[in-house]
Amino acid sequence: MNMPITPQKPAKKLSLKDNYNLLTRGLGWETSYQDMDKVFAQDKFEGIKIHDWDKWEDPFRLTMDAYWKYQGEKEKKLYAIVDAFQQNNGQFNVTDARYINTLKLFLTGVSPLEYQAHRGFAMVGRNFRGTSARIAAQMQAIDELRHAQTQAHTISHYNKFFSGLHDPTHMFDRVWYLSVPKSYFEDAMSAGPFEFITAISFSFEYVLTNLLFMPFMSGAAYNGDMATVTFGFSAQSDESRHMTLGLEVVKFILEQDPDNVPIVQKWLDKWFWRGYRLLTLVSMMMDYMLPKKVMSWAEAWEMYFEQNGGALFNDLARYGIRMPKYHEVASKEKHRLSHEAWATFYNFSHAAAFHTWVPEESEMKWLAEKYPTTFDSLYRPRFEHWREQQQKGERFSNGTLPMLCQVCQVPMFFTEPDDPTKICFRETTYRDEKFHFCSDGCKDIFGNEPEKYVQAWLPVHQIYQGNCFRPGTDPTAPGFEPLAEVLQYYGFHVGEDGGEYLGSLDARNWTQWTGKPAVAE
Amino acid sequence: MQVDIKTTTVTQLRQTFSHTARAIGGDKPASRYQEATYGMQPLVNFHYRPLWQPEMELYDVRRTAVVMRDWYALKDPRQYYYGSYTITRSRQQEAMEKNLEFVEKRGLLRDLPEPLRAKLIHTLVPLRHLEWGANTNNCYITAYGFGVAITQATMFHAMDRLGLAQYLSRIGLSLDGNSGEALAEGKQLWMHDDTWQGLRRLVENLMVCEDWFELHVAQNLVLDGLLQPLVFQQFERRFSSQHGPALSLVTEFMNNWFEETSRWVDATIKTATAESAANSALIHGWVSHWREAVRVAIAPYADAVFIEDAADALAAVDAQFDSRIAKLGLKAAVDTGIAA
Numbered sequence: 007m008n009m010p011i012t013p014q015k016p017a018k019k020l021s022l023k024d025n026y027n028l029l030t031r032g033l034g035w036e037t038s039y040q041d042m043d044k045v046f047a048q049d050k051f052e053g054i055k056i057h058d059w060d061k062w063e064d065p066f067r068l069t070m071d072a073y074w075k076y077q078g079e080k081e082k083k084l085y086a087i088v089d090a091f092q093q094n095n096g097q098f099n100v101t102d103a104r105y106i107n108t109l110k111l112f113l114t115g116v117s118p119l120e121y122q123a124h125r126g127f128a129m130v131g132r133n134f135r136g137t138s139a140r141i142a143a144q145m146q147a148i149d150e151l152r153h154a155q156t157q158a159h160t161i162s163h164y165n166k167f168f169s170g171l172h173d174p175t176h177m178f179d180r181v182w183y184l185s186v187p188k189s190y191f192e193d194a195m196s197a198g199p200f201e202f203i204t205a206i207s208f209s210f211e212y213v214l215t216n217l218l219f220m221p222f223m224s225g226a227a228y229n230g231d232m233a234t235v236t237f238g239f240s241a242q243s244d245e246s247r248h249m250t251l252g253l254e255v256v257k258f259i260l261e262q263d264p265d266n267v268p269i270v271q272k273w274l275d276k277w278f279w280r281g282y283r284l285l286t287l288v289s290m291m292m293d294y295m296l297p298k299k300v301m302s303w304a305e306a307w308e309m310y311f312e313q314n315g316g317a318l319f320n321d322l323a324r325y326g327i328r329m330p331k332y333h334e335v336a337s338k339e340k341h342r343l344s345h346e347a348w349a350t351f352y353n354f355s356h357a358a359a360f361h362t363w364v365p366e367e368s369e370m371k372w373l374a375e376k377y378p379t380t381f382d383s384l385y386r387p388r389f390e391h392w393r394e395q396q397q398k399g400e401r402f403s404n405g406t407l408p409m410l411c412q413v414c415q416v417p418m419f420f421t422e423p424d425d426p427t428k429i430c431f432r433e434t435t436y437r438d439e440k441f442h443f444c445s446d447g448c449k450d451i452f453g454n455e456p457e458k459y460v461q462a463w464l465p466v467h468q469i470y471q472g473n474c475f476r477p478g479t480d481p482t483a484p485g486f487e488p489l490a491e492v493l494q495y496y497g498f499h500v501g502e503d504g505g506e507y508l509g510s511l512d513a514r515n516w517t518q519w520t521g522k523p524a525v526a527e
Numbered sequence: 528m529q530v531d532i533k534t535t536t537v538t539q540l541r542q543t544f545s546h547t548a549r550a551i552g553g554d555k556p557a558s559r560y561q562e563a564t565y566g567m568q569p570l571v572n573f574h575y576r577p578l579w580q581p582e583m584e585l586y587d588v589r590r591t592a593v594v595m596r597d598w599y600a601l602k603d604p605r606q607y608y609y610g611s612y613t614i615t616r617s618r619q620q621e622a623m624e625k626n627l628e629f630v631e632k633r634g635l636l637r638d639l640p641e642p643l644r645a646k647l648i649h650t651l652v653p654l655r656h657l658e659w660g661a662n663t664n665n666c667y668i669t670a671y672g673f674g675v676a677i678t679q680a681t682m683f684h685a686m687d688r689l690g691l692a693q694y695l696s697r698i699g700l701s702l703d704g705n706s707g708e709a710l711a712e713g714k715q716l717w718m719h720d721d722t723w724q725g726l727r728r729l730v731e732n733l734m735v736c737e738d739w740f741e742l743h744v745a746q747n748l749v750l751d752g753l754l755q756p757l758v759f760q761q762f763e764r765r766f767s768s769q770h771g772p773a774l775s776l777v778t779e780f781m782n783n784w785f786e787e788t789s790r791w792v793d794a795t796i797k798t799a800t801a802e803s804a805a806n807s808a809l810i811h812g813w814v815s816h817w818r819e820a821v822r823v824a825i826a827p828y829a830d831a832v833f834i835e836d837a838a839d840a841l842a843a844v845d846a847q848f849d850s851r852i853a854k855l856g857l858k859a860a861v862d863t864g865i866a867a
Contacts, residue, residue, distance in 0.1 A: 012644075014637045016703045028707050029693045032714055033659040039728040040735050048579050070690035071620040078617025081610040095537070112748040121567050121675075125586075128670040128682065132663060141689065144666060148682055152609040155563035158544075162562055173545040175566045189574040195585055196575040299834060463572045497545060512647075519537050 026067035031060070034137035048137040052198040055263035059136025062258055065250045068145065076243075077152070084156060084240045091233040092163045101229040101297035101369040102526040103168065103516035104507055108295045109161055109234065110170040110360040112222050115187045115287060117157040120179040122191040124150035126202050132283050133199045139258075142251050143203070149244045160233045167519075168512050170359040170503040177359055180474070181496050182407075182465035183287070183351075185415045189462060194277075196458075201273055201482035203255050204497050209277035212252035213318065215245055216310040217285055221292050224300045260325040267326045272454070278330030279447035283414035293344035293373065294365060297526055302376035306414040312337060332447040335423045341377050342426050350419045352392065353404035357489065359498055364393045366525060384426060401506050405489070407466045412441045413448035413459055420444045436460060448478070550599060563608035565599055567675040590671050591740035593799055595807050598674030600802070601795045605787065612683045616690070617768060620779060627697055635773035636701045643770060644702050650762060650832050652699040652713030653723050657754075658692035660730035664746045668739045675742075680791055684747065687788065698777050722831040725824035726754075732820070740799065744810060745817040747792045752848050753821050755785045761840040762832055789851070797855040807856070814857055818848075841851040 020028070037045050068076075083246045090096075100106070127147035134140045158174075165171040178184050194205040212217075223238025225231075259266050289303035301309075311333070319329045348362070354360040365373065370389065373381045391460070395402050408417035422428045432443040436456045443449040452459045468474050472481060474492045481488065493500050513524035542548075543557035546566030551557055573584045585587060588598070595601070607615070630636055636647065665685035672678040696710060703709035716721050729750065736742045759781045767775045800807045829837040852858075 010639055012638060014634065014704050016634070016638065017631060017701070018706065020705050021698075028705075028710060031695045032710060033655060033692055033696075035656060035714070035718060035727075037734070040731040045731065045734045051579070069693050070686060071624065071693065073612055073686075074616040074620045074690070078613040078615075081613050085610055118567075118569065121593060122569070124682070125670060125678075126569075128666055128678075128685075131685075132666040132670050137659075140663075140666075144662075144689070147666075147669070148609070148686055151679060151682060152613075154567060155609050158562050158567075159559055162544070165544055166541055168538070168540070171544075172541060176546055178710045179571050185572075185574075188569070188572075188683065192574045192585055194578040196579075197579060241738050458575050458578075461575050463574050468572075515540075 022067055026064070026069060029069050030064075030067075030138060030141060032137075034135070034140075042135065046133060048133040049135055051366055052200050054259060054266050056136070056202040056259075059134075059139060061261065062139045063134050063254065064138045064142055065254050066142070066145075066247055068247075073145065079252050080240050080243075081152075081156075084236060084446055085159075086231055087236045088160055088163075091236075096393070097164050097167055098234065099230045099521045102522065103512045103524060104295065104297050104361070104363065104405055105225075105231065106164060106168045106512060107170070107228045107507070108222065108225055108229075108291050108359040109164055109231070110168075111287060111291055111295070112234075113157065113161045113171055114174045114177045114181070114359060115184055116218070116222065117154055117161075118175055119187055120150050120154035120157065120193050121175075122195060123206060124148070124154060126191070126195045126206060129195070130199045130203050137253075142254075146207075146248055146251060149248070152244070153241055156237050160237045160382075161235065167515070169499060169510070170361075170512075172499070172503075173497040176497040180465075181359065182410070182469075183358065183416075184464050185410075185463065186284055186287065189415050190280055193280065193458075200259060203252075203261070204270060204273045205280075207248065207252035208256045209274060209281050210252075211245070211248045212256075213278070213311070213315055214281045214285065215249060216314070217306055218281075218288055219245060219286055221300065221306065225291070225296045228298045228300050229296060256322070257325075260322075260327065264326075266294075271327055274327065275331040276451050276454070279332055279445075279451060280414065281447070282336050283411075283416055283444070286343055286416055289344035290347040290351065293376075294348040294369075295360075296503040299369075299372060301374075303344045304376060307336070307340045331450070336443065337449065338423045339420065342381040342384070342421060345373075345377070345381065346419050346421065349385070349388060350408070350417055353402070354408065354417075356403050356505050357493065359496070359503040359509055361505060361512065363507040364389050364396065380426065394508070396508075403505075407469060409442060410464050410466050411444035411448050412462060412464065413443060413451050414445075415462065415464060416444060418442065418444045538742060543571035549851070552640050558606065559610070560603075560608050564602075564675050564679065567743045568673075568678070588673050590673065592809055593740040593802075595674075595799065595802055595806075599676045600798050601674065601677040602798075603680045603791050604674065604794045605791055607680065607683055607791075609679075616687075619783065620690075623694065623777075623780040626779055627694075627701065630776050631701050635771075636698070636777070637704050639702075639770070639773075647702055647766075647774070648699065648709045648712055649722070650758070651695060652702075652709050653717035653720075654758065655692040655695040655699070655710075655713065656717045657726060657730055658695060660734060661746055661751070662686075662688035662692065664733050664736075664742050666820045667734075668743055668782060672739045672743075678797060680795075681743070684788065684791075687784060692786070694777075694780060701777065722827050725827050729820055729824040741809075741813050743792075744796065744813045745820075747788075748796055748852075749814060749817040750821050751785070751792075751852060752789070753818070754825060755781070755842050756844045756847055757825065757829065757840060758832075759785060761843060765833075765840075767834070793855055796857070800856045811857060814852065 036042060038101070041049070124147050127150060127343065129141045131140050131147050134143065161171060178188055194202045197205070223235055226234035226238060256270065259270055292300065292303050292306065311384035319327065351358060352362045370386055374386065392402050410416065411418055418431065420430050422430045430445055432446060432449040432450065434441050434449060441452060443452060465474070469492055474495045475481065476491070476495050479491055480486070490500065498504065507513055508524065516522065517524055541561060542554050544566070547557045547562050548554040551561055551567035569586060573586070577583065577585055580854060636644070662685050663689060665681045668681040669678050669685055672681060699709035699713055700707070717727060733742060733746055759778050763774055763778050796810065800810050829841050833840045
């Protein structure tokens with residue numbers, strides 16, 4: 007070299023924060039060859055006003071090299087355990103084969119939401135104009151892809167031995183109760199980026215994760231499911247990042263402009279109720295489907311929503327935010343939600359991709375302890391009646407199709423907030439058509455955006471309109487059985503995937519393979 | 528003596544998921560890539576039209592003019608799913624970290640003669656913004672593309688581009704002793720210097736390209752296929768041969784990355800082109816349109832970086848690109864200058 011070396015001062019040490027800011031903050035720029043409003047065409051139409059994206063404080067300050075390093079390590083460990091689990095036939099260490107039904111609900115109803123979240127966060131990661139906010143959304147987008155894929159890989163092994171797990175996304179797109187989670191997420195994705203992130207990062211991840219994702223993982227831990235609980239532990243650090251992001255997002259939006267407050271409040275009202283209705287499925291999982299129970303739905307609601315959620319909304323009061331509308335209805339429903347839901351699925355078990363059963367005597371005792379004001383008086387007699395019927399060889403099932411709520415799409419089995427013996431019906435007329443709702447919460451949501459909710463693909467309506475048959479099906483053919491055809495359209499293995507648990511293929515195989523009774527003592 | 532471990536054998540009911548079986552031609556053992564990819568994306572019975580694009584469904588094949596009978600034909604030859612992707616990158620970042628530390632510790636970039644430091648800042652640091660643009664574009668494809676086969680790969684590609692932007696920033700910090708001055712200067716150059724305006728205009732034009740497959744062709748095949756070799760092969764070689772291997776150490780990741788990801792880009796373009804005459808015509812049009820746009824955008828940059836050697840450097844990457852696209856079933860662009 008013919009030029010002299012020019013020794014400079016030694017490099018100064020950078021704090022994590024400075025390092026992150028230098029590597030990240032300035033990456034974006036104010037475009038001038040294309041209008042910024044064209045480059046970021048979606049972050050204004052919802053009416054949210056952001057004056058200074060630099061006020062966004064990224065809570066993680068994770069650069070890509072660190073992300074690859076941490077996540078790569080986690081994946082190595084997770085797959086090592088999944089491999090060992092498979093090699094050792096770990097699927098036979100669960101309490102009993104009833105437990106597998108929670109995995110069926112999870113894989114068909116929750117895992118597809120992880121994928122939807124992946125795509126939804128990719129949209130936000132493209133559409134926000136603040137660099138750090140976009141990076142946070144992108145990291146969540148790729149994390150969610152992780153969750154969808156690791157769940158498929160973890161539960162894949164169970165699919166090889168048990169029914170109802172074989173076609174999760176096909177079912178997600180079609181099956182009646184799976185339109186509850188599907189419509190929930192598509193509602194958020196079809197909204198703008200700010201509503202999406204408020205709905206999913208805050209209302210879903212921050213407020214409700216402990217009532218959705220975690221009960222499945224705790225249930226796995228309690229019931230000897232090594233594979234799923236390992237996945238749960240591995241995802242926990244991702245989830246806590248996502249939760250922190252949720253809180254950060256909402257505070258950032260609220261701090262940017264007072265005009266944002268009423269918009270956000272309306273979203274919090276809507277997404278609280280939407281999320282809570284979705285949790286109906288989790289409530290019955292916790293109280294009825296886990297052979298070894300973690301805690302009751304009512305206890306979970308008290309701890310995670312009434313206490314933790316209450317404290318959170320107290321904190322947000324300084325921004326002018328109040329508790330979400332109808333939270334008191336959720337509290338009134340906590341002693342009946344799971345019982346009403348399980349009874350409904352017991353009715354329609356033949357049209358579901360998981361089994362149902364009458365709780366064992368010991369379980370009814372547990373339910374009576376956890377629900378002293380409702381179980382013995384309202385729900386036990388019905389289960390006892392069904393048990394008698396079943397013993398006589400007349401297992402009850404309901405051959406008709408339930409009416410669904412236009413918004414949450416759950417069958418209309420919920421009862422009046424102040425009368426647990428009377429079904430709650432609400433209706434409204436929009437453009438000369440009548441629409442039905444399960445609650446004031448859902449009716450309000452419809453009232454705020456009727457043009458959105460009239461579009462809902464309601465599975466029962468669709469069946470009656472003849473839209474749920476496989477291509478080439480002839481409904482006028484002699485001997486045509488509509489329900490049987492619908493189940494084919496759903497991709498079910500009829501007679502294996504759903505129906506009564508006792509005597510099912512799963513129950514018989516369990517006993518044959520493990521030598522243990524179908525229902526653990 | 529033989530040692531027997533007694534195990535019970537159980538006959539599996541099935542080998543894989545039904546949706547995977549439909550994609551791989553029957554119920555047989557499936558790879559993790561297959562189980563992570565096929566069937567993940569919802570396909571039918573969408574509930575609400577997006578407020579932001581009411582003429583389309585949430586997932587809609589009409590967001591590109593390319594038509595595929597099966598969007599899952601656009602497989603990734605690397606077979607990356609999240610786990611294999613992060614595990615691979617974590618190994619690579621470890622090597623890159625060692626290189627960066629080696630260079631930083633010895634001041635190999637920081638202590639370069641002033642004109643060389645300035646040269647590296649001018650040549651490399653503004654590229655971090657271009658990489659951020661590439662991140663934006665791949666994030667768009669991930670959000671609005673169709674089929675997990677391509678959209679998961681573009682998700683990884685988007686994060687890779689953020690990683691590249693950050694490694695370029697690290698090179699800047701290595702040049703300025705962590706003061707951030709090189710990054711500030713790089714931003715000024717990106718925003719205002721004539722050398723960079725062609726490229727910035729091009730990147731901004733890409734950011735409003737609505738057809739996601741066109742964007743994939745323009746960004747990941749054409750712009751990257753011409754610019755990455757120009758910087759990380761042509762410039763890097765010339766610089767290293769005169770001034771030692773410091774730059775090669777801190778650009779090793781980029782070089783390996785380009786080689787690896789080109790295999791994936793090529794596979795997707797080749798498959799889509801071979802699908803139909805209509806796709807082939809579209810992709811040809813896009814390649815020639817964007818190649819011309821890149822040619823115009825890159826010229827002032829090449830002149831500034833290579834001076835009298837610019838024509839040679841550009842000719843070398845042009846030839847490399849011609850032979851690459853010929854392998855994809857695309858005719859080399861004899862008629863550059865004719866827009867689609």
